[in-house]
Structures are given as structure tokens and as C-alpha cells.
Amino acid sequence: xxxxSNNTSQxxxxxxxxxxxxxxxxxxVFASIAFSRIMAWLLGHRKPDPIKQSTYECGELPVGTSFIxxxxxxxxVALIFIIFDVEVVALFPWAIIFKKSLALKGDAILxxxxxxxxxxxxxxxxIYVWRKxxxxxxxxxxxxxxxxxx
Amino acid sequence: MTDTIFMVxxxxxxxxxxxxxxxxxxxxxxLALIAxxxxxxxxxxxxxxxxxxxxxxxIYAGAIIVLFLFVIMLLNLKxxxxxGDAPVQDRLFTVFLCVITVIILSIPVxxxxxxxxxxxxxxTFPKPDANLGITETIGQExxxxxxxxxxxxxxxxxxxxxxxIYLAKKRQRG
Amino acid sequence: xxxxxxxxxxxxxxxxxxFGILTxxxxxxxxxxxxxxxxxxxxxxxxxxxxxxxxxxxxAIKSFFKEDYTPSHVDKVLFTLAPxxxxxxxxxxxxxxxxxxLMEIKGYKILPQVFDMNIGILFVLMIASLGGYGLILGGxxxxxxxxxxxxxxxxxxxxxxxxAMGLAVISxxxxxxxxxxxxxxxxxxxxxxxxxxxxxxIITQPIAFIVFLCTxxxxxxxxxxxxxxxxxELIGGYHTEYSSMKFAMFFxxxxxxxxxxxxxxxxxxxxxxxxxxxxxxxxxxxLNGILSIxxxxxxxxxxxxxxxxxxxxxxxxxxxxxxxxxxKILLPLALFNIILTAILGLR
Numbered sequence: 001x002x003x004x005s006n007n008t009s010q011x012x013x014x015x016x017x018x019x020x021x022x023x024x025x026x027x028x029v030f031a032s033i034a035f036s037r038i039m040a041w042l043l044g045h046r047k048p049d050p051i052k053q054s055t056y057e058c059g060e061l062p063v064g065t066s067f068i069x070x071x072x073x074x075x076x077v078a079l080i081f082i083i084f085d086v087e088v089v090a091l092f093p094w095a096i097i098f099k100k101s102l103a104l105k106g107d108a109i110l111x112x113x114x115x116x117x118x119x120x121x122x123x124x125x126x127i128y129v130w131r132k133x134x135x136x137x138x139x140x141x142x143x144x145x146x147x148x149x150x
Numbered sequence: 151m152t153d154t155i156f157m158v159x160x161x162x163x164x165x166x167x168x169x170x171x172x173x174x175x176x177x178x179x180x181l182a183l184i185a186x187x188x189x190x191x192x193x194x195x196x197x198x199x200x201x202x203x204x205x206x207x208x209i210y211a212g213a214i215i216v217l218f219l220f221v222i223m224l225l226n227l228k229x230x231x232x233x234g235d236a237p238v239q240d241r242l243f244t245v246f247l248c249v250i251t252v253i254i255l256s257i258p259v260x261x262x263x264x265x266x267x268x269x270x271x272x273x274t275f276p277k278p279d280a281n282l283g284i285t286e287t288i289g290q291e292x293x294x295x296x297x298x299x300x301x302x303x304x305x306x307x308x309x310x311x312x313x314x315i316y317l318a319k320k321r322q323r324g
Numbered sequence: 325x326x327x328x329x330x331x332x333x334x335x336x337x338x339x340x341x342x343f344g345i346l347t348x349x350x351x352x353x354x355x356x357x358x359x360x361x362x363x364x365x366x367x368x369x370x371x372x373x374x375x376x377x378x379x380x381x382x383x384a385i386k387s388f389f390k391e392d393y394t395p396s397h398v399d400k401v402l403f404t405l406a407p408x409x410x411x412x413x414x415x416x417x418x419x420x421x422x423x424x425x426l427m428e429i430k431g432y433k434i435l436p437q438v439f440d441m442n443i444g445i446l447f448v449l450m451i452a453s454l455g456g457y458g459l460i461l462g463g464x465x466x467x468x469x470x471x472x473x474x475x476x477x478x479x480x481x482x483x484x485x486x487x488a489m490g491l492a493v494i495s496x497x498x499x500x501x502x503x504x505x506x507x508x509x510x511x512x513x514x515x516x517x518x519x520x521x522x523x524x525x526i527i528t529q530p531i532a533f534i535v536f537l538c539t540x541x542x543x544x545x546x547x548x549x550x551x552x553x554x555x556x557e558l559i560g561g562y563h564t565e566y567s568s569m570k571f572a573m574f575f576x577x578x579x580x581x582x583x584x585x586x587x588x589x590x591x592x593x594x595x596x597x598x599x600x601x602x603x604x605x606x607x608x609x610x611l612n613g614i615l616s617i618x619x620x621x622x623x624x625x626x627x628x629x630x631x632x633x634x635x636x637x638x639x640x641x642x643x644x645x646x647x648x649x650x651x652k653i654l655l656p657l658a659l660f661n662i663i664l665t666a667i668l669g670l671r
Contacts, residue, residue, distance in 0.1 A: 017338045018439040021419045022412070024342040029408040029573060032388075036569030040392040053396040055468045056564055074480045075224060076318055077647070078217045081483040083311040084655070085213045085453075088490035089205055090303060091662070092446065092503070093289030095494045099501030100286075102669055112666050114297050119659060121304040125311045126655070134315060135651040137644035177402065177464060184457070204446040212453025212486075216479060219460060223476070285443065285503060 076134055087122050091115070156196055163189025176222045180215055187211040201285040329432060338419075338438050345418050345583060350380030352579045356632050363636045387572035395467075395565050402465035407566065407573030410458025414581040416451050420444040421587045422505050423620045424597050425605070427613035436597075436617055437505070444505035445493055448588060452489065452543060456482040458577065459545070459552060463562035474561025477643065478552030481542055484650035489539035491658035492532040495665045496525055496592050509596035513605045524595040531661040533593045535654050540589060542650070544581040546631060548638040551646060586627035587620075594623050 094115050101107045129135055162185060169182035187210045194203035292300050354369070354377065361368025369376030394400060424436030441447050456479040463475020500508040508525075516523040526533045542549040553561035563574045590596060597603060597616035604612055641649070 017334050018416075018419050018441075020335060020338040021342055021438050022416060024339055025412040025415045026408070028342075028346070029411050033404065033408070033569050033573070036388045036390070036572075037392050039389050040568060043389055047391075048393060048396075052393065055395070055397060056559065057468075057470070072224070072318070074476050075217070075220045076315065077480045078213075078220050078483060079314045079318060080311065080651075081487065082209075082213045082217060083307055083314075084487045085209060085490070086307055087304070088487060088494065089208055090300070091491075091494050092497065093201070093285050093292055095497040095662075096285050096501060096503060097289040097293065098498050098666065098669065108670055111293055112670055114293055114300065115666065116663065117301055118304045119663065121301070121308055123659065125308040128308075128312060129315065130652065132315065135647065137647040175399070177399070177461070181402070181405075181461070184454075200441075200443045201446070204443055204450050207450045208446075208453045212450070213483075216456070216460075216483060219464075219479075220476075223464065223472070285446075 073137060080129055080134065083125065084122070087118075090118070152196065156193070159189045159192035159196065161189075162186075163193065177219070180218050180222065183218075184211045184215055187215075198284070201288055333432055333434060337434070337436075341418065341438050342415065345415065345580065348583055349576050349579045350384065352583060352628060353383065354380050355628070356579075356635075359629070359632045360636045363633070384572075387569055387575075390568035392568035392570070397467045398565065399465040399467065402461050403565075404570065406458050406462035406465055406562075407570045407577070408458075409454075410462065410577040411573045411580065413451055413455045413458060414577060414584045417448050417584040418587065420447050420505055421584070421591055422509055422596060423587065424617035425603060425613050426608050427610055428608040429610060434613070436613065440504070440506060443503045445497065445503045445508065445592075449486075449490055449493060452482075453486060455543065455581075458574075459562045462566070462574065466562070466565040468565050470558045470560075471562050471564045474552045474558045474564070477558075478545060478562060481545075481549065481551060481646060481650075484647060485539040485542035485654070488535050488650060488654035488658045489543065491655070491662060492536040492539065493592070495529055495532045495658075495661050498662070498665050498669065499525065499528060505591055505596075509591060509598065510605075512595040513598045515600075520600050522595050522598060522600050525593040529593070529661070529665070531657060531664070535658045535661070536589065536592065538649070538654055540585045541631075541634070542646075544585050544631075545578065546582065547635040548641050549646065550640060551643055582628060582631050583624070586624045586631065589627055590620060590623040594627075596620060 094111070098108070098111055098115075101111045166182040166185035166189065170179045170186060173179050173182060187206055191203040191206040191211075194200075194206060357379065358368040358376070369379035372378040372382045394403060419438040420441050422435070422437040422440070427434040427436070459478040459482075460475040463471040463473070463478070466472070496508060497503055500511045502508065512522060512524050514523050515521065516527065521527070545552050552558075553563070558564070563571055566574060597620040598605070599619045603616040603619055
């Protein structure tokens with residue numbers, strides 16, 4: 001195998017550290033859930049009955065199935081989110097080196113221009129979804145007669 | 151130590167990738183996919199490319215998987231709607247295809263790390279620069295050598311945005 | 325065999341920090357109940373122990389011994405996994421937060437931070453992007469329409485505010501020129517305009533601070549952003565079907581999120597462990613280290629108080645208002661702030 005870079009060894013202690021932190025978390029969560037189950041089994045009472053086991057709807061009998069058709073807006077929000085998430089992520093490397101580039105005036109202006117064009121194009125995208133009304137939660141879908149309250 | 155961690159991440163990503171295609175419950179599959187991405191991110195981190203590792207999680211596990219989840223929940227297939235098992239010959243054929251794919255894909259990998267090519271590789275390429283994967287280097291590369299590509303990304307993103315929204319709402323409009 | 329004490333210290337640190345933040349949760353719960361009581365002109369818990377101080381203990385015992393029933397209609401694996409995820413995600417964020425100055429005792433370095441990661445702040449955003457899964461999977465696995473709606477709302481809300489949060493963080497990275505938490509704190513320890521006023525990011529980046537504060541509230545699902553629970557319309561939201569310790573995990577996860585978000589805001593905007601005149605930069609004595617942890621703790625405590633105060637003061641948003649705030653106000657504001665920061669930097 002090619003050498004998987006030597007500088008991981010300097011991470012190693014810290015690395016075990018963060019893994020340990022994660023393991024402590026996982027161990028704690030499942031140990032306490034298991035402990036509470038055992039305790040409830042030993043000391044608590046367990047009286048399952050069909051009503052208790054059914055879906056809780058404020059004590060009323062459940063109406064319909066649990067799987068409802070929900071608003072498609074949730075889906076569209078997730079779509080728009082991915083686009084802007086990629087944008088945010090692409091800006092991270094830029095943000096890191098921007099401060100260093102300030103030392104050279106010409107460099108910095110070029111850097112700024114690159115970011116500005118990038119952001120500008122995405123602002124156009126934002127304006128597009130905004131104008132199309134996709135950022136509006138309560139929106140008329142096809143029905144033009146219902147005016148937005150906003 | 152690094153090898154052990156590598157093995158853990160590698161097994162994790164492969165095992166959960168297998169789970170993604172074999173488990174029947176779509177939401178469980180999505181969860182396995184997150185685990186798979188996490189394993190791949192760990193591998194990237196081991197290769198001292200932490201930025202790519204973080205990217206892997208933020209974009210794939212954090213954003214795209216949420217979309218998958220929403221789609222699965224929107225469709226909300228019941229057990230009986232998901233269809234039964236495929237006929238035996240179909241399943242055998244699937245296994246056959248998988249084996250063939252694995253063999254074909256492993257030929258270049260094996261060839262790379264054995265034989266003369268690997269010797270050549272070791273001679274010509276020095277140890278990878280430790281700073282190669284860190285975010286500063288990536289930033290410097292993107293904004294000097296690949297500035298135009300970077301700007302084009304934004305156009306690609308905006309095209310994806312407009313296209314996705316148009317398709318998502320096509321049905322409702324009509 | 326020679327014992328590597330540095331390694332022992334590092335491992336002990338991880339465990340101590342984990343149980344340290346775990347101990348903070350009951351304190352937070354007690355503080356919340358007491359403060360909310362006084363805001364509403366009540367006394368709050370005052371029966372268990374002096375001043376009701378043992379109330380969290382009683383709560384813990386109760387959640388351990390409650391009947392842990394799993395409704396028959398749930399997806400059992402995810403039903404258990406979801407609260408675990410909701411608890412672990414905010415805990416992991418704390419791993420990269422520097423909560424004190426480096427101490428050096430007999431040649432051993434003790435850095436009050438579990439993991440001095442090169443990409444610290446990106447790690448935080450990474451965990452934040454996974455934070456919503458606990459809630460949405462909890463909602464889905466409960467097989468209850470109200471839970472599902474709660475989970476969906478939680479995840480759409482977290483998505484919407486993550487963008488603005490990321491953009492606010494970008495302007496912080498721009499001022500620090502690094503993604504390491506220690507560097508971000510380091511920049512804030514310098515004096516501003518040659519005076520003793522520290523260059524805390526709350527002063528140099530006020531817009532980013534406001535944006536980040538709003539998104540922090542949204543990401544922790546606290547009022548005024550608690551639409552995922554929305555007791556008046558969704559029963560209890562994603563945790564409607566939960567009982568006993570599994571419910572307690574969601575509950576503790578929420579307080580843990582408040583704690584880590586406060587710690588994060590302190591690190592990014594309020595100078596971290598630094599306070600002019602109390603802690604010194606570069607002084608690795610034990611006293612300075614302890615003082616710096618104390619300063620950090622005080623700042624976090626004040627922010628936690630602010631979180632609680634807000635919760636019991638503001639009413640809940642409507643969902644369309646929530647989306648409007650996230651996408652139409654905070655997102656453009658954060659973008660504007662980045663461009664403004666760049667222009668001011670160029671000047």
C-alpha cells in the first residue's frame with residue numbers, strides 16, 4: 001500500500017481522544033436505557049393493554065393511519081437547502097485564505113472578485129426561488145384566487 | 151494503529167453499503183447509507199484530507215440523505231406495496247452481476263498495487279505532501295489555478311436549482 | 325513498560341469532560357425550572373431537598389424507574405436509536421470547544437479541550453448537519469402522525485437555519501483566517517484599536533452574531549422555534565410516544581444542545597476563555613488555566629440564562645414566519661455580512 005501520509009501519527013492521541021468521547025457517549029446512552037429497562041422490569045409494573053399500546057392521540061381513539069400525506073413544501077425546502085449548502089461549503093476554503101491574501105493588495109482584490117461573482121450568481125438563484133414563491137410557506141398552488149396573507 | 155483505524159472504517163463503509171442494498175425497510179437503508187458515508191469520511195480523514203471528510207458528511211450525509219428521507223416518507227410505501235421477493239433466477243442473475251462487477255473493478259486495483267506499476271509509482275512519486283489535503287491548500291488551488299472552474303460551479307448549481315424546482319412542481323401546476 | 329503519561333492525561337481528559345458536561349444537565353434543568361417559575365411569579369421546585377435542589381435527582385430516579393413501554397406499533401430499532409442520536413450529537417460538539425488556556429504542570433501539557441482539531445468549526449457544522457436525524461427518525465419510528473409531523477418540521481427547520489448558520493460562521497473564519505477553534509479565540513484576545521477593549525467578534529461582527537444567535541435557537545429547537553414539539557397542536561411532537569429513559573434522552577439532549585450552543589457562541593463571539601485583566605495569553609500557570617476555565621464557565625452560564633429567559637418570554641412562531649425569517653431575512657443578511665466583511669477587510 002502507498003504510504004498513507006505520516007502526519008496522521010501526530011493526530012493519533014487526539015484521535016483516540018475524540019473516539020473515546022464518542023464511545024463514552026454511546027456507552028452512557030445505551031447503558032442508561034438498558035439500566036432503566038432492567039429496573040422497570042424488576043421494580044416497575046408492566047401492564048400493557050391494547051389501548052395503551054395503540055397510537056397516542058390525546059386519549060382519543062386514533063383516527064386514520066399514521067402515515068399522512070404531508071406538504072410537498074418540506075421536499076422543496078430540502079431541495080433548495082442542498083443547493084445553498086453546496087454554496088456555503090464552497091466558500092469555506094475561500095474564507096480561510098482570504099485573510100492571508102490581504103497582505104497583497106492585488107491578490108486580495110482578485111480573491112474578492114472571485115467570491116463576489118460566485119455569490120452574485122447564487123443571489124440570482126435566491127431571487128429566482130424568492131420570486132417563484134418557493135420560500136413562501138403558505139402559497140397558492142395553482143389557485144390564483146387565494147391571496148397570500150403575508 | 152492507523153491500520154487498525156483504517157480497517158474499522160473500511161469494514162464499516164463496506165458492511166453498511168451491503169446493508170443498504172439488502173435491507174428491506176427503506177428508512178433503515180437510509181440510516182445504513184449514513185453509516186457508510188461516515189466510514190468513507192473517516193477514510194478521507196485518515197488520508198489527511200479533513201476538508202473532504204467534512205464535505206462528505208455535510209453534503210452527502212447531512213443534506214442529500216435528508217432529501218432521500220423526505221422522498222421515502224412522501225411516498226410512504228407500506229409493506230405490501232413494496233412488492234415481494236423477486237423470482238429465484240432473477241436473484242441468481244443479480245448475484246452473478248455483482249460478482250462480475252467486483253472482479254472487473256478489482257483488476258485495476260490489484261494491478262496498481264502489485265507488479266511493476268507499483269514499483270514505478272513508488273519511485274516516481276515521493277511521499278505525499280502532508281499539507282496536500284488541508285483546507286488552506288485546497289483554497290489556494292481553487293482560487294488560483296481553478297478560478298474559472300469555481301465560478302462555473304455556481305452556474306451549475308443555479309441550473310440544478312432551477313431544474314429541480316421546475317421538475318418538483320411540474321405535476322402540481324398541470 | 326513505560327507509561328505514557330501524556331496519553332493517560334489525554335484519555336482521562338476526554339472522560340472527565342464528558343461526565344463534566346453530563347453533570348451540567350441536571351443543573352441546567354433545575355435552573356430552567358427555577359427561573360421559569362420566577363418569571364411566571366411562582367416558586368418553582370421547593371419540596372425535594374433545600375430549595376428543591378434535589379429535584380433533578382428525583383427526576384432522574386423517576387425516569388429510570390418509570391414503566392418503559394414500547395408501543396406495539398413502532399419500529400423498535402429506530403425507536404431506541406433515535407433518542408441516542410439526539411443525545412450524542414450535541415455532546416460531540418463539545419469535543420472541539422476550547423474551554424480554557426493551556427496549562428503546563430511538571431512538563432505535562434494539559435489543554436482544556438478534548439480535541440484540538442484543525443477543522444474545529446467545520447466539525448461543529450458537520451455534527452449540526454447530522455443533528456436533525458435523531459428527531460426525524462424518532463418521529464418516523466413512532467408511527468404516530470403527530471410525531472411524524474413534529475420530526476418533519478424539526479428537520480425542515482434545521483435545514484433552513486443551517487445555511488444562515490454556515491454563512492455566519494464563514495465571516496468568523498474570515499476574521500480569524502483559520503478553522504481552528506484555538507485560532508478563532510486567539511484573534512479575539514487582541515486589543516481593539518490599540519485600547520484594552522478586546523476584539524471580540526460580537527463587536528467586530530455584530531451582524532454575524534445576531535444571525536448566529538437566531539440560528540442557534542432554531543437548531544436547539546427551543547422556543548420561539550419549538551414548532552417540532554408544539555404541544556398545543558402536535559401533542560408532544562416527535563417524542564409523543566416516548567416514555568421513561570428514552571424520553572429522558574431527548575430531554576437531556578435538548579439541554580445538552582443548549583449548553584454546547586452557548587459554549588459555541590462564547591467561543592466564536594465572546595472571546596472564549598479570555599477576559600482582559602483576568603486571564604493572560606501565553607501564561608501556562610495552573611492559576612491562569614483555572615481562571616480561564618472559570619471565565620469560560622461564567623460566560624456560558626450567562627448565555628444559558630439568556631436561552632432560558634427567551635424561552636419563557638417569547639411566544640412560538642408560526643411555521644410560515646419561521647421559514648420567512650430563515651430564508652428571507654437571515655440568509656440575505658448573512659450573505660450581505662460576508663461581502664461587507666470582505667470590503668472592510670480590503671480597505
